[in-house]
Amino acid sequence: MAITKQDIQESHKRIKPFIHRTPVLESHSINEMCGCSVFFKCENFQKIGAFKIRGGMNASLQLPSSKLAKGLATHSSGNHAQAIALAAKLLNTRAYIVMPNNSPAVKVNAVKGYGAEITFCEPTLQAREDTMEAVISKTGAEFIHPFNDEKIIAGQATATKELLEEVEEIEAIFAPVGGGGLLSGTSLSAKFYGSNINVYAGEPEGAADAVLSFQTGKIETAPYIKTIADGLLTTLGEITIEIIRENVSDIFTVSEKEIINSMRLIYERMKIVVEPSSAVPLAALIKNAEHFRNKRVGIIISGGNVDLSNFKEWF
Amino acid sequence: MAITKQDIQESHKRIKPFIHRTPVLESHSINEMCGCSVFFKCENFQKIGAFKIRGGMNASLQLPSSKLAKGLATHSSGNHAQAIALAAKLLNTRAYIVMPNNSPAVKVNAVKGYGAEITFCEPTLQAREDTMEAVISKTGAEFIHPFNDEKIIAGQATATKELLEEVEEIEAIFAPVGGGGLLSGTSLSAKFYGSNINVYAGEPEGAADAVLSFQTGKIETAPYIKTIADGLLTTLGEITIEIIRENVSDIFTVSEKEIINSMRLIYERMKIVVEPSSAVPLAALIKNAEHFRNKRVGIIISGGNVDLSNFKEWF
Numbered sequence: 020m021a022i023t024k025q026d027i028q029e030s031h032k033r034i035k036p037f038i039h040r041t042p043v044l045e046s047h048s049i050n051e052m053c054g055c056s057v058f059f060k061c062e063n064f065q066k067i068g069a070f071k072i073r074g075g076m077n078a079s080l081q082l083p084s085s086k087l088a089k090g091l092a093t094h095s096s097g098n099h100a101q102a103i104a105l106a107a108k109l110l111n112t113r114a115y116i117v118m119p120n121n122s123p124a125v126k127v128n129a130v131k132g133y134g135a136e137i138t139f140c141e142p143t144l145q146a147r148e149d150t151m152e153a154v155i156s157k158t159g160a161e162f163i164h165p166f167n168d169e170k171i172i173a174g175q176a177t178a179t180k181e182l183l184e185e186v187e188e189i190e191a192i193f194a195p196v197g198g199g200g201l202l203s204g205t206s207l208s209a210k211f212y213g214s215n216i217n218v219y220a221g222e223p224e225g226a227a228d229a230v231l232s233f234q235t236g237k238i239e240t241a242p243y244i245k246t247i248a249d250g251l252l253t254t255l256g257e258i259t260i261e262i263i264r265e266n267v268s269d270i271f272t273v274s275e276k277e278i279i280n281s282m283r284l285i286y287e288r289m290k291i292v293v294e295p296s297s298a299v300p301l302a303a304l305i306k307n308a309e310h311f312r313n314k315r316v317g318i319i320i321s322g323g324n325v326d327l328s329n330f331k332e333w334f
Numbered sequence: 335m336a337i338t339k340q341d342i343q344e345s346h347k348r349i350k351p352f353i354h355r356t357p358v359l360e361s362h363s364i365n366e367m368c369g370c371s372v373f374f375k376c377e378n379f380q381k382i383g384a385f386k387i388r389g390g391m392n393a394s395l396q397l398p399s400s401k402l403a404k405g406l407a408t409h410s411s412g413n414h415a416q417a418i419a420l421a422a423k424l425l426n427t428r429a430y431i432v433m434p435n436n437s438p439a440v441k442v443n444a445v446k447g448y449g450a451e452i453t454f455c456e457p458t459l460q461a462r463e464d465t466m467e468a469v470i471s472k473t474g475a476e477f478i479h480p481f482n483d484e485k486i487i488a489g490q491a492t493a494t495k496e497l498l499e500e501v502e503e504i505e506a507i508f509a510p511v512g513g514g515g516l517l518s519g520t521s522l523s524a525k526f527y528g529s530n531i532n533v534y535a536g537e538p539e540g541a542a543d544a545v546l547s548f549q550t551g552k553i554e555t556a557p558y559i560k561t562i563a564d565g566l567l568t569t570l571g572e573i574t575i576e577i578i579r580e581n582v583s584d585i586f587t588v589s590e591k592e593i594i595n596s597m598r599l600i601y602e603r604m605k606i607v608v609e610p611s612s613a614v615p616l617a618a619l620i621k622n623a624e625h626f627r628n629k630r631v632g633i634i635i636s637g638g639n640v641d642l643s644n645f646k647e648w649f
Contacts, residue, residue, distance in 0.1 A: 042357070063605045261604075286607050288609075290606060290607040327649035331646035
């Protein structure tokens with residue numbers, strides 16, 4: 020069942036009371052450096068510090084009250100866990116979050132801060148899924164997938180809808196790609212609310228699975244995993260790969276150095292705090308700047324949840 | 335000659351075409367932590383990354399064209415240097431900046447980036463003043479003081495004027511204090527544009543001269559100098575001490591640890607990049623929170639020009 024313009028429209032209306040309308044920022048010096056006009060949709064200023072609350076609220080709000088009453092469940096060490104925890108809090112139900120036992124304390128505390136119940140597991144996908152299943156069979160809570168879910172995708176699409184409501188004549192949009200929920204939503208909103216917008220993704224060389232999947236049409240794993248962009252480690256899902264292959268123009272990979280340089284630019288020139296994943300699209304734009312000369316380019320800044328103790332490794 | 339409401343009004347009109355109207359941000363979690371409503375006027379998003387462009391433009395725009403043609407001059411290793419450099423660029427004249435030869439490369443490059451001519455000197459006040467005099471006698475450029483100047487103060491006052499235009503019923507405002515230009519302007523705008531607003535300053539314990547001067551009425555030096563808030567090292571001037579003693583309610587000192595904790599809060603909760611000096615007022619508010627329970631408090635975030643390589647020492 021394809022996601023329609025009406026789905027995104029209704030999702031936006033549904034979640035609006037629960038989310039921030041985040042600002043679109045520009046930087047004169049980044050524009051000069053890129054040779055184009057860049058409009059940053061700043062989801063680092065979103066509730067929970069990342070776009071994930073859009074999809075999380077959208078999925079949760081569509082549950083029948085009998086299901087909602089049993090609680091929400093997910094496995095995630097990142098922003099989706101916080102999104103589900105906050106969604107549960109806002110909707111007066113419980114959140115059951117499975118997190119790997121090596122999750123950074125700062126993330127565990129953020130999830131706890133929203134009142135979620137955390138179950139720790141070994142840091143493997145198998146252990147995550149097994150533990151999740153056990154939690155669900157015990158509680159009856161509703162599992163909410165971080166990206167491979169049309170309601171999640173329609174929710175994430177609302178960031179680009181807002182960007183296009185605010186900035187005219189955007190010709191290209193860059194988003195990061197992990198599991199592909201944000202990228203899928205971005206590409207759908209670009210199609211429905213823009214005219215001839217090309218959508219591109221940035222992906223770390225050290226988690227380059229989506230660029231392969233984009234080429235082969237199958238869900239591929241990355242040749243190697245080594246990146247500071249910890250939000251982008253996931254592979255695509257059956258739903259996102261299809262939407263992305265149909266609606267995204269290209270996926271550009273960038274090195275760790277290019278990610279750090281891009282992050283440095285954002286901190287120094289824009290004076291905003293972003294997580295490494297959010298610096299990947301700008302890195303991709305800078306690397307391919309000659310193709311975007313004098314164009315109007317949107318960039319989705321996905322989030323700002325960063326452990327400050329990592330700064331010493333980056334800057 | 336006292337600064338009047340009309341002076342600030344006219345200053346604002348004069349500089350508006352050259353400055354950004356910066357946003358006022360709030361943070362739910364900082365409000366909860368402080369037990370009051372805090373409104374941050376974010377001059378880290380201002381041109382040159384700090385409020386100093388307001389005063390710098392205001393003074394420069396009032397020079398007769400014959401004087402302006404000979405150029406602008408100042409000695410500073412900080413944001414005032416960038417302000418004068420940008421003012422000169424915008425007004426098509428030269429800027430002559432005297433900087434201590436131990437200035438960080440990032441600040442030297444920023445000033446150079448605006449096309450200013452830099453003369454280096456030994457890092458002492460005497461050397462700065464001697465070198466400045468030599469540069470001025472050679473060039474005939476107009477010296478623009480960083481804070482002890484009514485036009486500068488009236489320019490800095492416009493930040494609080496904007497804050498009060500945007501947020502109603504503010505009852506207290508916190509600003510940092512170095513030379514006292516921003517604090518003086520803040521207190522004047524609070525008087526002219528607010529009703530019964532108390533203005534407070536935050537000052538580092540390791541540069542605690544203003545708190546002494548505030549008590550004795552004479553320009554005092556700090557008992558010891560050791561602070562990461564490098565924008566707040568200066569002593570007050572003859573003009574600023576008088577305005578501050580008349581219009582400021584109190585000056586609170588804070589430790590280095592309190593500054594870093596406050597800065598960490600701003601980075602983590604607000605997702606914005608600020609320089610250490612900008613974290614001093616929030617540190618002062620947190621330390622004295624019981625006096626501001628349930629009040630509406632403004633904080634001037636003075637700037638965001640920070641050398642990212644310092645992060646490793648702070649976080």
